[in-house]
Amino acid sequence: MTSNVTAVSYGLNVTPTGLEELRSVLASHGAQVVSESSPADDRYQVRILELALPDVTAAALAALRRSVADAATGDFDTALVPAGLRAAARKLLIMDVDSTLIQxxxxELLAAYAGKREEVAAVTEAAMRGELDFAQSLHxxxxxxxxxxxxxxxSxxxxxxxxxxxxELVAAFKAAGHIVAVVSGGFNQILEPIAADLGLDYWQANELEIVDGVLTGRVLGAVVDRAAxxxxxxxxxxxxxxxxxxTVAVGDGANDLDMLGAAGIGVAFNAKPAVCAVADxxxxxxxxxxxxHVAGV
Structure with a gap:
């Protein structure tokens, strides 16, 4: 029997009871466990179940993901990943930057210098929840x-x-011969040295306009929004x-939704509820x- 989907469970407390609940949900969809493994990590736990599913269409996989999410099997999450993605010789990892690649x-850090951090943070939160148009909110x-x-x-x-x-994530992907990219609604002036230090293959963000050594309060060119x-x-x-x-996409806000939806698997990282609700x-x-571990790297 050959695995066609992998269930990757990860969290601070992957309990035997939670795993049994997960197996029950999987079995209700006709999944058979082909093999199991537990990669070692001293910060969090990982359990990998190789599965054989009778139906691996996008609709069937989406239904199974909903069932697994609704089951709330404890203090861990489970990603259901097509075997083809995990086995691919070359993959592309693309990530958001603010609150994803960086903390x-x-x-908001820039706005603090203008005494406007709290005001700007409130707008950022609303934009990331999808309540505001991102480009308008950025301007x-x-x-x-x-x-x-x-x-x-x-500074x-x-x-x-x-x-x-x-x-560690970037280094692991690069060492395995994969491509790593980031795309950000933030700013090139901050991202450029980070991209260079990490050895990223591609990166793109917005450009703050600077004239005579002063920020003008504008960005140059088209805004990097969810469509971009x-x-x-x-x-x-x-x-x-x-x-x-x-491809694997990782992000946390509404600005990442199109990217997460287009990728082979979209991962919501400590994300807003609206993002978690639709991410893979x-x-x-x-x-x-x-x-x-999700990507099999």
Whole structure:
């Protein structure tokens, strides 16, 4: 019997009782467990079940994902991943940046220098929940930066911290010969050194306008919104001759929804409820490198 879908459970407490509940849900959909394994990690637990499913159409897999999510099998999450993605010789990992690759929202760090952090944070939260148009909200938030010296950008660079496991995740994908990209509604001036340090293959964000050493409160060119994120995913996958079915997208906000939906599997990382509700998988712990177990890297 050959596995055609893999169930990857991960969390701080993957209990035997929870796993039994998961197996029950899987069995109700006709899934047969081909094999099981437990990769070692001293920060969180992982359990991998190779499954044979009678129906692996997109509709059947979506229904199974809903059943697994609704079962709420304990303090862990389970991703259901097509075997073809996990076995692919070359994959593309594409990630959001703010609150995904990094721990902070850069626009809020910048706004703090203008005394507007709380005001901007409230708008950011609403935009990430999908309550506001992202491009309009970005222009409004960037406008509060007008008049700040460009040196604040350098100061913010030093405040930015990678999410736990982010460096390990990128290194694992790169070492295995895969492609790693990030696309951000944030800013190139912050992302460029991060991308260089991590050795990313592709990256794109918005460009803050700076004139005579001062932020103008505007961005240059088209805003990187949810449609643009999906566009870059498709462009970069095509450039690398990687099928969309072999791509993994990770994000946390409404701006990531199109990208998550277009990828082979979309992972909601400590995401807003609206994102978790439609993503293929959810990751609700701080360790971003758990994505490597989902992808089979």
């Amino acid at each position: 902070q929202e850069v626009i 409004a938030r960037v406008a509060v930066l007008a008049g700040l010296p460009a040196d604040v950008v350098h 913010v660079r030093h405040e930015v911290k990678l999410s736990e496991g982010a460096g 994120k999906e566009k870059y995913l498709r462009e970069w996958a095509a450039a690398e001759d990687i099928a969309l079915e072999h 998988a959810a990751l609700n712990m701080p360790y971003l490198d758990a994505v490597r």
